[in-house]
């Protein structure tokens with residue numbers, strides 16, 4: 001299967017899932033997760049109409065952006081950093097991305113805001129929430145989320161867009177829905193305190209339908225678009 005036809009299948013699957021959930025298909029967008037795949041794969045997906053790309057590893061992402069800039073300077077792509085963020089990596093993320101999805105500490109948020117170049121629009125931020133308890137090391141706990149959201153919402157060069165989660169893999173639909181349902185209620189709780197957000201970044205190739213049923217607005221899809229990743233390369 002080609003990337004272009006995979007992309008079309010994912011679009012159809014997203015559309016079907018939104019209709020099943022009684023949602024407007026335009027309320028969900030696809031973030032194509034291109035980690036481990038080269039510039040050619042991104043260029044092919046862009047040719048199929050994909051604009052937003054997600055990357056986890058900073059150096060790989062920067063090299064890829066540069067290569068694409070050289071090969072296809074006409075392409076205006078939107079880059080999302082979706083990996084964990086170390087404090088010594090905040091500057092290039094603030095300089096080279098439109099979104100950061102995995103912010104879970106105040107220190108990181110403050111650095112991103114300080115280092116965002118003034119000629120760029122605010123960096124769009126999702127706060128990563130740990131919805132899997134002990135099983136996960138990253139993400140802020142639901143209890144500590146309101147305090148972090150309050151700080152991030154006030155930082156001048158960031159725009160708090162919403163919440164992101166990577167739940168533990170679950171087999172059946174009902175168990176997949178649970179953590180996504182929690183995400184939706186956390187977003188509503190923030191709204192009740194006056195912190196309005198418009199984004200739930202949740203759902204990957206294997207649990208996208210459950211995420212959309214619970215209100216995902218961005219699904220992060222890698223394998224279903226680009227194929228299986230080979231980390232040995």
Ligand SMILES: *Cc1c(COP(=O)(O)O)cnc(C)c1O
Pocket residue numbers: 033035056082083166204205206220221222223224
């Ligand atoms: C790799 C990755 C994805 C894509 O996962 P697939 O199962 O390949 O769709 C989505 N989100 C994050 C944070 C990832 O690291």
